[in-house]
Amino acid sequence: MKIAIAGKGGVGKTTVAGTLARLYAAEGRPVLAIDADPSTNLGSAIGISPQQVMAIQPIAQMDDLIEERTGARPGSQAPFFKLNPRVDDLPETLSIEHEGVRLMVMGTVQRGGSGCVCPENIMLRSLVTHLLLHRQDVVILDMVAGIEHLGRATASSVDALIAIVEPGRRSIQMARRIRELAADIGIQRLYIVGNKVRTAQDEAFIVEQTGDLDLLGIIHHHDEILQADRQGRAIYDLGGEAVEEVRAIKEKLDSLLGGEE
Ligand SMILES: Nc1ncnc2c1ncn2[C@@H]1O[C@H](COP(=O)(O)OP(=O)(O)OP(=O)(O)O)[C@@H](O)[C@H]1O
Ligand SMILES: [Mg+2]
Secondary structure, eight states: OEEEEEESTTSSHHHHHHHHHHHHHHTTOOEEEEEOSTTOOHHHHHTOOHHHHHHOOOGGGOHHHHHHHHSSOTTSOOSOOOSSOOOTTHHHHHOEEETTEEEEEOOOOOSSOTTOOSHHHHHHHHHHHHHHHHOOSEEEEEOOSSOTTOOHHHHTTOOEEEEEEOSSHHHHHHHHHHHHHHHHHTOOOEEEEEEEEOSHHHHHHHHHHTTTSEEEEEEEOOHHHHHHHHHTOOHHHHOSHHHHHHHHHHHHHHHHHTTOO
């Protein structure tokens, strides 16, 4: 099962991605969590210690590896490099395992942006494509705001794209934009999760504004989520209401996807 999580900056993508990863792993399923967010904090949301998280080198910065696989060193202006580097061994060698979740941190391409045809981008794209097309795991992709990283080739293997919204117009507009982008590349299933809901009015606002979209569930604003964030801990490890709300969302998703692998 492949789940991609998107939404406006700061809405809670990483929090939800990390908690979903832990919930699937707790069922004994192999889980691969992909941090494709430049702020690279999915590790903490999974429960990896701050020291270990700090020590992770994002794949986009592994110049030696990129050179070995593509034939060109990042920044070298090499005229030729491989467009299909070998990546199938990387999930095993470059991931960090924690409580049954394997984490891969992609990092960001500094030069030329995410669209540039450069060795580091080819490497990341090949890897994401491989993970989505060829892995049997539950794959959870924590994305940057939009979904520009997902190409047509991989879109069909994304079982569900979840757009997180908060009770504010801008995040809902962003979710609509994500839906358009998703439709363009052929992702059929877009679901909405409402997060940081404090009042009944907040919830009513989300329900009303997302009327034509599929709302998977609501997560309330919880002080313990903020606390966990400050302490660099996973909300899954704190337990409580917040985890139960994410669990309910996961169960709804599982039932909608009908236990697809
Ligand atoms: N339901 C919630 N209640 C309280 N705080 C929350 C909730 N969800 C997320 N937060 C807090 O909001 C902040 C942003 O959350 P998170 O990092 O998960 O968002 P994001 O969408 O991944 O952000 P970015 O776009 O920067 O990657 C964090 O400090 C997190 O602890
Ligand atoms: Mg994030």
